[in-house]
Amino acid sequence: MNLNLKKPIVFFDLETTGVNIATDRIVEISILKVFPNGNKESKTWLVNPEMEIPKESSEIHGITNEQVSTEPTFKELAQKVNEMVVGCDLAGFNSNRFDIPLLAEELMRAGIDFDMKNRKAIDVQVIFHKKEQRTLGAGYQFYCGKELEGAHGAEADTNATYEILLAQLDKYPDLENSVAALSEFSTHGERADFAGFILMNDEKQEIFSFGKYKGRTVEEVFIENPGYNNWIQNADFPLYTKKVLREIKERMSAPKDTMSDAEKLQALQQKFNLR
Numbered sequence: 001m002n003l004n005l006k007k008p009i010v011f012f013d014l015e016t017t018g019v020n021i022a023t024d025r026i027v028e029i030s031i032l033k034v035f036p037n038g039n040k041e042s043k044t045w046l047v048n049p050e051m052e053i054p055k056e057s058s059e060i061h062g063i064t065n066e067q068v069s070t071e072p073t074f075k076e077l078a079q080k081v082n083e084m085v086v087g088c089d090l091a092g093f094n095s096n097r098f099d100i101p102l103l104a105e106e107l108m109r110a111g112i113d114f115d116m117k118n119r120k121a122i123d124v125q126v127i128f129h130k131k132e133q134r135t136l137g138a139g140y141q142f143y144c145g146k147e148l149e150g151a152h153g154a155e156a157d158t159n160a161t162y163e164i165l166l167a168q169l170d171k172y173p174d175l176e177n178s179v180a181a182l183s184e185f186s187t188h189g190e191r192a193d194f195a196g197f198i199l200m201n202d203e204k205q206e207i208f209s210f211g212k213y214k215g216r217t218v219e220e221v222f223i224e225n226p227g228y229n230n231w232i233q234n235a236d237f238p239l240y241t242k243k244v245l246r247e248i249k250e251r252m253s254a255p256k257d258t259m260s261d262a263e264k265l266q267a268l269q270q271k272f273n274l275r
Helices: 055-061 076-084 095-109 124-131 136-144 156-172 179-185 216-226 227-234 239-253 261-271
Strands: 009-016 025-034 040-048 089-093 121-123 196-199 207-209
Touching: 009 095, 009 156, 009 207, 025 095, 025 124, 040 124, 040 156, 040 196, 076 089, 076 095, 076 179, 076 227, 089 156, 089 207, 095 121, 095 124, 095 196, 121 124, 121 136, 124 136, 124 156, 124 179, 136 156, 179 196, 207 216, 227 239
Parallel strands: 009 089, 089 121
Antiparallel strands: 009 025, 025 040, 196 207
16 A cells, blocks of 8 residues: 655654753664655665763664764754755654654754644554554564564664554554544644643643643743743753744734724725725
């Protein structure tokens, strides 16, 4: 089965120095871009994280400090990476909670704005866990009947993730073959940011998910405690979370249009002497 695409979708995987979205860095990135006509484009880079790779991380993905010491930094690669992902939907394995947020952080640190507006995200792990409750290697064996050679290598994991999604579509007839439907199914809950610090309530209002204001709307808190946003902007929160809060603050400061449609029509008639 082929993916039913309306625009390109990028499958990608990151190997990193750790799991902290705000402070850890990419050491390898692999991208598989799939076009609506079925054509594919792929690229894998080793990345100098400009920080020490902890021994426990190297033991997982096999990438050492010596291997990346002469590789380009992410800032040097950022434009090439952005050119491959810009305007595309995104997919990965545990990508909603980790890979997409960390990629956004790295791009923003490199001076490239990143936004999920007009994009969909498919997390193949969420589909897998909702259906079978397994790991990537087990999922590859279960869905594709293959052993995952080179697990925890970005390229192997990226291609396995793509193959698993295709197999999931074959196996589960109730899964709609569209990016929008797969994105919705593979999302745990609606978030305003990637890291889950800002969620959306039933009224589609942004709410805090942590701290003393947990469960309260961001706008309400900013009115009650104007300094709270400044504290977050200067604290160790992900850049994308800070961006979301800045946009909410700007939205709150924007002039409010209080005229009704009838009043607007009357104003236009008066302006142009219409009857």
